[in-house]
Amino acid sequence: MEEGRSERTVPSRRWSDRKEKQMPRSEVDWPNEVTYLQILDADGKVDEDLEPDLPKETLIKLYKTMVLVREFDAARLRLQRQGEIGTFAPSTGQEAAQLGSICALKDSDWFVPSFRETAAQVWRGAKLENDLLYVAGFEEGMALPEDTRDLPISIPVGSQVPHAVGIAWASKMRDEDTVTMCYFGDGATSEGDFHEGLTFAGVFEVPVVFLNQNNHWAISVPRERQTASKTLAQKALAYGIPGVQVDGNDVLAVYAATKEAVDRARDGDGPTMIEALTYRMGIHTTADDPTKYREESEVEKWRERDPIDRMRVYLMDKGHMDEDDDEAWREEAKKEIKAAIERYRDNVPDDLGSMFEHTVAERDPYLERQRKELMDYWERAGVEVGH
Ligand SMILES: Cc1ncc(C[n+]2csc(CCOP(=O)(O)OP(=O)(O)O)c2C)c(N)n1
Ligand SMILES: [Mg+2]
Structure with missing residues (x-):
């Protein structure tokens, strides 16, 4: 379901449609291609010609992390409703977009998140109890190990984009073999920081991958109200950066596109922007009520493309897991979360x-x-x- 082919009718803004007023013009030759990649279809059936070569252990780890983070969102919501923690931004529905991309990075690469990347943070080794501490209001939960190449979360929308570009520029100047991956949402593409970051990245050809999670909502602002641009990926083209769209609920497509972009950056071929088409399946944070601004039928449509369900079908078809594994892994995830909650409670600072x-x-x-x-x-x- 490529974006830009929606049923919505957007008034045409093309000059060429206004024949009667046109002066003679010639076409400008510019790279204007935006491709779309899907490898697992909506039912989880794989396109074998495009299937990336990921080892079984990695695929299983991806699935288990998806399940863990989905369960963690549910647990955090319960804790918030009981008054034990403050607000947080769930990853639910966006697990494939985050994990398919982050798994293409090396530990020595830089990870620059926004505020919704719990799944990616967990992949990088973040502890669940630290997340709980942080969302309960304790800065101790945000403390990162000295040698980490992960940035803390960034609440001001889009503000992390120039940070990521600066880091990538530094690694280029130092001739390091390092790629920086920067996450941001559809809403962030309307921010000045996005413009400044992509302008700089394009001109200086820095080794950065812009990972846009288009989850179709910026709190209550729908994607169509965010921009009249047909796709978000095409915005990259204006900065001289390749822009690609992927099915963001297809973990294999996200991985394949990100791996290609990471390799390009590492080879000195500059930045890429990936628009991962996904969906925020639940609340924005605990402070809003999505039923006030969107239709249940829309949510239902996306539930049928749930990234975890699709990955499960794929792994079962490959013989990498069965129902018993699934049940055991889900229990394992719940136990891990329970233990993390205990550790969080033990670690709440005195003050x-x-x-x-x-x-x-x-x-x-x-x-x-x-x-x-x-x-x-x-x-x-x-x-x-x-x-
Ligand atoms: C500069 C700034 N303006 C407004 C806000 C309030 N705010 C927090 S999240 C958000 C929407 C962000 O939407 P998007 O970039 O699509 O990310 P998503 O929440 O969907 O992951 C807004 C407006 C903010 N945090 N920072
Ligand atoms: Mg959004």
């Missing part, structure tokens, strides 16, 4: 108000009121409050 400590030298009255409200909340909950 529950620490989140107010390191941003401003002096708290203004508004912030002070918030701090007091939180302290009162903890006290009412019977939790011993620090100072």
Whole structure:
């Protein structure tokens, strides 16, 4: 289902459609191709001609991580509803887009996430208990090991794009064999940071891969309202960067396209932007109610293309797993999450108000009121409050 072939009628803006007003013109020759890649169809049947050569262990690890992160989203939602953690952005529905891409990176490459890349973070070795600490409001959860090449999550939409380009530029100047992968959403493509980042990346041919997860919504703004551009991938072309579309719920297609882009970057052939067509199957964060702004029928349509279901069919067809494995792996995931929740609870810092400590030298009255409200909340909950 390529984007740009929707049933929606977008008024034509092409000059060539306005024959009566045209002066004589000649065509400008420019690279204007956007390709679309799908390897697993909506039912999980593979196109063997395009099937990438991934070892069985990697395929199984991909599937298990998809399942783990889906379960983790459900567990985090329960914890948030019970008041144990704050808000978070689920990966549900986007597991293939994140994991198919991140698995094409080496540990020595740079990973620059937005705020929705829990699946990719887990692949890179992030601990679930640290995520819980972070979404509960403790910066300790965001601490990254010294030697890591992962950036912390970035809340201001699109702000990580120039960071990633800067990192990639530095590695080019130092002649390092390093690729930087930068994640962002459809909404981020409307930000100035996107424009600045891609402009720079194109001109200086830096080794970066822009991984756009077009999940069709930016909170309540639908993709069609984000831009009149037919595809997001074509935006890259204006910066002199190849832009490709993939079925983002097809883990094999995402992997194949990303591997190609990573290899290009590593070979010194510059950046690529990948538009992974996927869908945010649930809430944006815990702070919104999607039933207020989108139709259930749309969600249902995407549920039929669930990336985990498609991967399961593929692995079963290949004889890599059976129903018993599936059940055992799902139980394993639940156990892992339960243990992580325990570790998180054991690690909650003594000073529950620490989140107010390191941003401003002096708290203004508004912030002070918030701090007091939180302290009162903890006290009412019977939790011993620090100072
Ligand atoms: C600069 C900025 N503006 C607004 C917000 C509030 N906000 C948070 S997420 C979001 C939508 C982002 O949409 P998209 O880029 O498609 O990413 P998605 O949430 O769908 O993963 C907005 C507007 C913000 N965090 N930063
Ligand atoms: Mg989005």
